[in-house]
Amino acid sequence: MNRPGLKVNIAGVELKNPVMTASGTFGSGLEYGEYVDLNKLGGVVTKGVASIPWKGNAGVRVAETYGGMLNSVGLQNPGIEEFIKKDIPFLRKHDTKIVVNIAGKTLEEYCSVVERLAGEDVDLLELNISCPNVKEGGVCFGTDTKMVEYMVKEVKKIAKQPLIVKLTPNVTDIVSIAKAAEAAGADAISLINTLLGMAIDIHKRRPVLGNIVGGLSGPAIKPVALRMVYQAANAVKVPIIGMGGIMTGEDAIEFLLAGATAIAVGTANFVNPRATIDILNGIEDYIIKHKEKDITSIIGSLNK
Amino acid sequence: MKKKLTAIIKKNQQIAHGMFEMLLSVGEIAALASPGQFINLYSNRKDLLLPRPISICEIDKEKGFIKLVYAVVGKGTSDISKMHVGDIIEVMGPLGNGFTISKEIKGHIIIGGGIGVPPLLELAKGLTGEMSVYLGFRCEPILVEEFKKYTDKVYIATEDGGWGIKGNVIGLLKSNHPKGEMIYSCGPKPMLKAVASWAEDNDIKAQLSLEERMACGIGACLVCTCKAKDNNDWQYKRVCKDGPVFLREEVIWNE
Numbered sequence: 001m002n003r004p005g006l007k008v009n010i011a012g013v014e015l016k017n018p019v020m021t022a023s024g025t026f027g028s029g030l031e032y033g034e035y036v037d038l039n040k041l042g043g044v045v046t047k048g049v050a051s052i053p054w055k056g057n058a059g060v061r062v063a064e065t066y067g068g069m070l071n072s073v074g075l076q077n078p079g080i081e082e083f084i085k086k087d088i089p090f091l092r093k094h095d096t097k098i099v100v101n102i103a104g105k106t107l108e109e110y111c112s113v114v115e116r117l118a119g120e121d122v123d124l125l126e127l128n129i130s131c132p133n134v135k136e137g138g139v140c141f142g143t144d145t146k147m148v149e150y151m152v153k154e155v156k157k158i159a160k161q162p163l164i165v166k167l168t169p170n171v172t173d174i175v176s177i178a179k180a181a182e183a184a185g186a187d188a189i190s191l192i193n194t195l196l197g198m199a200i201d202i203h204k205r206r207p208v209l210g211n212i213v214g215g216l217s218g219p220a221i222k223p224v225a226l227r228m229v230y231q232a233a234n235a236v237k238v239p240i241i242g243m244g245g246i247m248t249g250e251d252a253i254e255f256l257l258a259g260a261t262a263i264a265v266g267t268a269n270f271v272n273p274r275a276t277i278d279i280l281n282g283i284e285d286y287i288i289k290h291k292e293k294d295i296t297s298i299i300g301s302l303n304k
Numbered sequence: 305m306k307k308k309l310t311a312i313i314k315k316n317q318q319i320a321h322g323m324f325e326m327l328l329s330v331g332e333i334a335a336l337a338s339p340g341q342f343i344n345l346y347s348n349r350k351d352l353l354l355p356r357p358i359s360i361c362e363i364d365k366e367k368g369f370i371k372l373v374y375a376v377v378g379k380g381t382s383d384i385s386k387m388h389v390g391d392i393i394e395v396m397g398p399l400g401n402g403f404t405i406s407k408e409i410k411g412h413i414i415i416g417g418g419i420g421v422p423p424l425l426e427l428a429k430g431l432t433g434e435m436s437v438y439l440g441f442r443c444e445p446i447l448v449e450e451f452k453k454y455t456d457k458v459y460i461a462t463e464d465g466g467w468g469i470k471g472n473v474i475g476l477l478k479s480n481h482p483k484g485e486m487i488y489s490c491g492p493k494p495m496l497k498a499v500a501s502w503a504e505d506n507d508i509k510a511q512l513s514l515e516e517r518m519a520c521g522i523g524a525c526l527v528c529t530c531k532a533k534d535n536n537d538w539q540y541k542r543v544c545k546d547g548p549v550f551l552r553e554e555v556i557w558n559e
Binding site: 024025026027031032034035036037047053055056058059060061062063064066067068069071073076218219267269270271272273274 | 305306307308346350351352353354355380396516517518519520521522523524525526527528529531538539540545559
């Protein structure tokens with residue numbers, strides 16, 4: 001039997017299939033490479049990288065919740081120089097697309113990472129203006145349409161690779177944010193980042209997380225993510241990478257039907273290190289079962 | 305490629321208040337495991353996503369068995385404690401870097417506290433030379449008879465004084481003045497901090513096994529941290545991947 005076509009195109013970059021990893025859940029693939037054949041993935045989206053090393057937040061950094069988890073890692077990363085030295089060469093040994101997630105506390109910091117990557121062999125950039133765990137920046141850029149427009153415009157001026165803008169769900173109107181990113185030149189949009197949440201240890205009468213609040217991920221957030229992907233997909237023309245609580249192939253299909261061109265797997269990796277591959281197989285099974293020609297006939301194909 | 309495995313539960317019974325012993329048949333893990341490593345246990349409850357990292361208490365490579373001793377501390381371990389003999393449980397491992405055993409070292413001091421005691425048992429089995437064991441518990445001791453198989457020098461402290469001396473392991477150390485070249489310790493952070501400081505005062509090397517809330521268990525997610533020295537600076541190391549065993553000189557205790 002012929003395998004169905006799974007190729008998708010994000011801003012001129014062809015992915016062999018729509019399954020990517022969600023930033024921050026997969027490192028740069030080194031650890032998961034022992035469990036997953038990275039060559040099988042459409043793309044690896046790296047942990048956010050900043051202009052200089054970031055130590056991250058003090059612990060506790062994780063709290064489990066019903067159907068989800070909170071994290072407050074705070075974008076711990078080795079900085080762009082170490083990243084270029086180690087992470088890019090490692091990923092390049094594999095036949096998968098490299099998407100570098102970029103973190104910063106100021107526009108200048110974001111820009112210096114983007115500039116530093118200009119001559120590097122990476123396929124796509126993902127601008128992280130949505131991390132809820134860093135006080136100085138990240139999410140505060142992503143919640144205001146004017147700020148999103150300004151940031152994206154400035155970064156686009158110097159970016160040598162196509163730019164994905166990753167949006168936060170912690171906003172009143174996702175459509176206006178998505179439109180602002182597109183208007184400013186975003187080549188693609190990814191959503192959602194984590195939802196800001198909290199957990200309390202009732203015996204200690206203290207927040208569980210050292211940072212008090214953290215980002216909620218996992219299947220608990222999937223309906224919210226799906227709704228936002230659906231709304232954004234109907235509002236912009238650029239491709240959308242959908243994520244938020246995808247655990248199975250069926251979950252991924254929901255996002256594709258809602259209008260996502262590709263999907264990313266995050267928290268599911270912690271539950272099953274081979275989740276990306278299982279989800280990829282699930283997508284393929286669905287296409288075969290429904291006798292679709294290829295993946296593109298699924299994308300945004302909700303019956304009216 | 306590494307992957308999650310299924311283990312058959314051979315035993316899962318309470319051995320003390322809130323403490324359970326589980327015997328798992330999982331040859332692939334038993335074959336590779338060494339003292340101080342841990343495995344991830346996956347609860348059957350789908351609303352609890354994350355694996356439970358549990359240190360390995362004993363390894364039977366011949367039979368392909370792994371023994372765990374775990375405390376019921378929340379929903380996940382509570383669910384696991386209710387599983388039956390013959391049930392299948394998903395596991396992954398062995399994970400992390402365990403204790404380093406050197407044949408050159410002839411004097412060993414083992415110091416355990418509470419649920420930190422179990423991983424020290426497999427270690428005790430593998431050590432050659434002089435060994436003394438200091439175990440502290442809140443009330444009911446565990447695994448004492450097992451340690452006595454490997455040395456006569458097993459000393460107990462309990463907070464309520466019901467077993468051994470009344471007090472903690474630091475009290476035991478201060479009254480026994482054990483001599484040795486290497487300390488191996490696992491227990492709650494305040495105890496490890498005190499052990500590190502006692503080891504420094506007495507100029508004895510120490511390997512300390514830390515416990516932390518984890519998610520992936522393989523070093524990718526960066527949620528389990530140990531504040532560690534890094535040249536003239538410091539960094540958050542990963543307990544699951546860089547540890548769980550760290551050298552006493554590495555660890556910074558101010559958090």
